[in-house]
Amino acid sequence: MNAHTDLIDRYFDAWNETDGTRRRELIAATWSTDADYRDPLLSGTGHDGIDAMIRAVQERFPHHTFRRTGQIDGFADRLRFSWELAAPAGDAIAKGSDFGVIDPHGRLQAITGFLDQVPDGV
Template sequence: MDKKAATGLVEKYIAMWNETDQGLRRALVAEVFTPEGTYTDPVADAAGHAAVDAYLASAQGNFRGMSFTFGTVLAHHDAVHFTWRVGPPGRPPVASGSDVAWVAPDGRIGRLYGFFDGF
C-alpha cells in the first residue's frame, strides 16, 4: 500500500471515530473494515462491523466533546502504522497512541491493533 492510499484510509478511520451520527458512523465502519475485520486494543477485542461500531459508540461516550486526530502515517506492503491523539479541540490531548493495521486486498482493514501511550 502506498503512502497516499494509506493516508486516505487513516483519514476515513479517524472520521469514523469522530462521527457521532450512528447511521453515518456505521457506514464509515463498513467503508474502513472488511465484514470480518477485527479491532483490538488493551481494553477491547471487537470482530465484525457491529462489534466495532458498538465499541466506537462506547468510546465516544467516554470522550464526549473531544475529537481524534492523527499524526505520522507509515506504510509498506499490507501494513499501515499511524499515531493518534484525542482531546478537546485546541487543548492538550487526554490520550494518545498508535495503531497498526493490516489491509486486505480490497483496501479495507482486515485487522487492527491499537496501542495506548497513556491516559
C-alpha cells in the same frame, strides 16, 4: 495523499462521527466485514462490534476527537500510525500508536493498538 492516508483519515472520521447512520457507513467503507480491533482496553469484531466499541468511547468521552499525529508508515498490506484523543479544549488526554493490516480490497482487516498515554482512572 496516498491510499493509506485516505484509509486512515476515514478511520478517524468513523471514530469521530456521532451520527450512528453515517458512522456505520464510514465503518463499512473502511473496514472488511470480518475486521478485528484490539487494544489493551477495547476490542471489536465485525462492523457491529466496531460500531459498538466506537459508540462506547464516545459516550465515555463526549465531544472529544481523535486525530492522527504525523505521517502514516506502510508497506505491502501493513501500516502504522500515531494518534491522540483531544478534549474539547484541544488538549490531548490520550495518545497511542496503531498497527494495521489491509485486506485485498483496500479496507482495514485488523488494527492492534498500543496506548502511550491514557487519562487517569482508565
